[in-house]
Amino acid sequence: MKSIGKGLRYSFTIMAHPIRGFYEMRFEKQGNVVSCLILLVLMVASLIFQKQYTGFIFNSTNLKEFNILLEISNVVAPVLLWCIANWSITVLMDGEGRFVDIFMATCYATVPFTITTFIGVLMSRFLSINEQTFIGLVLGIGVAFTALLIFFGILTVHQFTVMKNIFSIILTIAGMAFIVFLILLFAGVFDEMFRYIAGVITEIQLRM
Amino acid sequence: MKKNSQVFRFLTVIVTVLCMGAGSLIVSAESSDAGMEQINAQKLSFSSYTYNNWGVPVKCPDPYTIEKAVTGVTLGIGDFKKPNDLFADHKGNIYLAASGDTAADNRLIKFDSRLKVIKIWTGYTDSSGAVVPFKEPQGVFVTPEDSIYVADGISKNIIEMDQQGKAIRIIAPPSKQDSTIITDDFIERYRPSKLVVDSTGRIHVVAISVNEGIVDFDPDGKFEGFLAAGKVNANPMEVLWKKISTQAQLDKMQDFVPIEYNNISLDNEDFIFATAAAIDEKIVRSEIHSGRGTENGALVRRLNMLGKDILRRKGFGPPSGDYDIFDLDNNMDAAYKGISHMVDVANGSEGTYTVLDDNRSRIFTYDSEGNLLYAFGGPDVTAGGFRTPNSIAQSGSYLYVLDSGTRTITVFRRTEFGENISQAIMWQESGDYHKSAELWNMVLTQNANYDQAYSGLGKAAYRDGEYEKAMELFELGYNKDWYSRAYVEYRKKVVADWFAPAAVTVFIAVSILLTIVKVRKVITRKKMEALEKGWIDL
Numbered sequence: 188m189k190s191i192g193k194g195l196r197y198s199f200t201i202m203a204h205p206i207r208g209f210y211e212m213r214f215e216k217q218g219n220v221v222s223c224l225i226l227l228v229l230m231v232a233s234l235i236f237q238k239q240y241t242g243f244i245f246n247s248t249n250l251k252e253f254n255i256l257l258e259i260s261n262v263v264a265p266v267l268l269w270c271i272a273n274w275s276i277t278v279l280m281d282g283e284g285r286f287v288d289i290f291m292a293t294c295y296a297t298v299p300f301t302i303t304t305f306i307g308v309l310m311s312r313f314l315s316i317n318e319q320t321f322i323g324l325v326l327g328i329g330v331a332f333t334a335l336l337i338f339f340g341i342l343t344v345h346q347f348t349v350m351k352n353i354f355s356i357i358l359t360i361a362g363m364a365f366i367v368f369l370i371l372l373f374a375g376v377f378d379e380m381f382r383y384i385a386g387v388i389t390e391i392q393l394r395m
Numbered sequence: 396m397k398k399n400s401q402v403f404r405f406l407t408v409i410v411t412v413l414c415m416g417a418g419s420l421i422v423s424a425e426s427s428d429a430g431m432e433q434i435n436a437q438k439l440s441f442s443s444y445t446y447n448n449w450g451v452p453v454k455c456p457d458p459y460t461i462e463k464a465v466t467g468v469t470l471g472i473g474d475f476k477k478p479n480d481l482f483a484d485h486k487g488n489i490y491l492a493a494s495g496d497t498a499a500d501n502r503l504i505k506f507d508s509r510l511k512v513i514k515i516w517t518g519y520t521d522s523s524g525a526v527v528p529f530k531e532p533q534g535v536f537v538t539p540e541d542s543i544y545v546a547d548g549i550s551k552n553i554i555e556m557d558q559q560g561k562a563i564r565i566i567a568p569p570s571k572q573d574s575t576i577i578t579d580d581f582i583e584r585y586r587p588s589k590l591v592v593d594s595t596g597r598i599h600v601v602a603i604s605v606n607e608g609i610v611d612f613d614p615d616g617k618f619e620g621f622l623a624a625g626k627v628n629a630n631p632m633e634v635l636w637k638k639i640s641t642q643a644q645l646d647k648m649q650d651f652v653p654i655e656y657n658n659i660s661l662d663n664e665d666f667i668f669a670t671a672a673a674i675d676e677k678i679v680r681s682e683i684h685s686g687r688g689t690e691n692g693a694l695v696r697r698l699n700m701l702g703k704d705i706l707r708r709k710g711f712g713p714p715s716g717d718y719d720i721f722d723l724d725n726n727m728d729a730a731y732k733g734i735s736h737m738v739d740v741a742n743g744s745e746g747t748y749t750v751l752d753d754n755r756s757r758i759f760t761y762d763s764e765g766n767l768l769y770a771f772g773g774p775d776v777t778a779g780g781f782r783t784p785n786s787i788a789q790s791g792s793y794l795y796v797l798d799s800g801t802r803t804i805t806v807f808r809r810t811e812f813g814e815n816i817s818q819a820i821m822w823q824e825s826g827d828y829h830k831s832a833e834l835w836n837m838v839l840t841q842n843a844n845y846d847q848a849y850s851g852l853g854k855a856a857y858r859d860g861e862y863e864k865a866m867e868l869f870e871l872g873y874n875k876d877w878y879s880r881a882y883v884e885y886r887k888k889v890v891a892d893w894f895a896p897a898a899v900t901v902f903i904a905v906s907i908l909l910t911i912v913k914v915r916k917v918i919t920r921k922k923m924e925a926l927e928k929g930w931i932d933l
Contacts, residue, residue, distance in 0.1 A: 242876070243878055244875050244878055244879050244882065249449050251449075270628050310627075313886070315879045315880075315882055315883045315886070316875065316876065316879035317879070
């Protein structure tokens with residue numbers, strides 16, 4: 188329990204000193220996976236919170252079509268996809284990070300996004316339509332900070348140079364696209380297969 | 396045994412009471428059914444609707460009922476072979492321009508507001524007194540001074556005549572002498588079809604197969620130029636092509652984007668409403684999807700004298716007719732695919748306008764902000780709809796729709812619901828918010844799902860300074876712009892109310908804290924002194 192609290196607090200160290208923070212996370216056993224999972228849950232919570240509690244003026248969510256499972260998968264799927272693709276690529280590029288490190292770095296990097304999302308929701312309840320730039324600014328800062336943290340996280344965890352890191356990130360994005368393509372392909376093939384089997388079964392049933 | 400019978404009697408009483416209650420319930424249900432039937436009797440065969448913020452159609456009571464429908468045959472003046480254009484003048488008279496294969500079919504007919512024939516012209520008398528028959532009356536416009544303008548398609552002339560049919564002047568088609576932009580090709584294909592004359596006397600003509608824009612004539616009938624031609628967007632590829640093209644190639648390039656208007660109308664403020672056909676469906680669909688209308692996907696435009704589109708598009712979506720065109724599987728009108736295809740526009744009072752869609756044969760009315768007030772009508776002729784409606788005219792609370800497929804003019808009269816909306820908007824525009832609120836409340840008793848009514852009530856509350864109530868109403872009406880306005884005022888009030896108490900509280904709290912700190916310091920110092928001097932012992 189204590190280590191979880193410590194792990195959560197460690198995200199502030201990472202935000203303040205990204206390079207040192209990620210280095211100590213990778214090589215000096217700072218932070219832990221459980222707190223990372225909690226951070227991910229918090230991110231999902233922030234997005235749900237945003238949909239549900241953003242002030243009327245800024246809320247364009249149709250709560251009738253709001254699906255909490257979809258919200259969860261909207262966070263979890265990209266994170267997993269990113270981690271798997273990045274791990275697959277960096278293994279081949281002599282990266283020093285293990286899968287766990289990539290996952291933890293990514294989760295710790297989401298903290299600014301989560302925090303600014305909550306702040307944005309709070310602001311949206313007190314601002315008018317003319318002041319929406321401020322919310323945009325805060326949310327933009329969150330996204331930029333998170334992107335930066337992901338960049339330095341991957342860089343530090345794998346001990347890459349900046350150019351190599353940029354290259355690996357481009358490859359990772361390509362890898363993500365490839366994985367999605369494979370999933371769709373398999374889904375299509377299995378769909379056909381199951382339909383074929385179902386067809387055969389129906390046929391047999393009708394003839395018996 | 397006696398006790399038992401008492402219980403039995405008691406039970407009977409209860410049962411009787413219950414039965415009576417149920418009976419009265421049934422009776423009341425019946426009476427409300429009868430009420431429904433009465434409404435049903437006047438109902439259009441197609442349900443009327445509006446769209447909510449999510450682009451979902453919401454049923455609403457019928458804004459119009461069919462008053463009557465007439466054809467040339469029922470009027471005893473012979474079938475209208477090709478009825479082309481309807482126009483309602485300032486006095487409520489209706490003009491119909493109809494053409495056909497024989498000379499007698501090419502005529503202009505004047506009706507009164509209840510479609511009784513007043514006069515028929517098959518031609519005009521020229522200055523020598525000879526009657527010149529119309530070749531193909533495509534469009535008609537009548538000025539407030541009662542002079543009639545007829546767009547004669549085949550002869551390419553625009554004829555201005557008085558009520559006796561005497562030609563005042565003949566406006567010839569644009570010629571090469573008028574402007575260098577007129578080509579032989581243009582003169583060949585030019586066929587004036589619809590026209591309006593604004594209060595300065597300028598004549599704006601929409602012509603069949605002319606895609607350069609609206610053809611403008613000055614008050615003297617001289618060709619002036621094209622209005623509202625398609626805007627050229629600087630596309631990088633095009634710029635590059637233009638850079639490397641030779642002069643000869645450049646001369647051959649068209650320097651405008653073709654846009655074909657198909658109808659035109661003039662509103663109370665002298666602005667031109669024009670409907671455009673052949674707008675890229677993809678653009679319209681993406682605008683419907685995003686809910687933001689722009690000039691690029693505009694099926695109807697409001698043009699100022701410079702040809703700039705100044706239509707306000709602040710509704711839940713662009714004023715582009717039907718939105719519910721995406722899931723064709725669930726769509727009742729799956730046979731009628733695609734976006735609405737506007738063929739005519741009519742202007743009502745207070746900036747409202749009504750557009751006619753010949754794809755699904757529907758009629759859409761918008762207010763001056765671009766909010767959809769209601770949509771009605773439908774494609775099935777046997778159920779009182781239209782086959783190929785091609786013209787619409789509005790005069791007060793009457794709407795006249797011309798169907799070129801069935802060669803019928805249908806007269807619609809506003810229902811109480813439609814009338815209430817119209818009155819509410821009228822009071823709102825004239826600034827009497829209390830009267831408009833009264834009417835919006837009446838609208839709500841007829842249709843509790845009518846978003847515009849909540850917005851209207853919200854505006855009234857806003858004027859009264861009841862910002863909290865206004866916010867609530869704007870939320871019901873899903874009006875974010877006005878909600879924000881009301882919220883700003885509400886916030887101001889809250890801050891003003893609470894600033895003084897909050898400031899005083901903070902001041903007191905800070906001073907108490909400071910005092911405590913000070914007192915503590917003093918106590919500590921005294922303690923230290925005492926300790927030093929050996930007065931106390933720890």
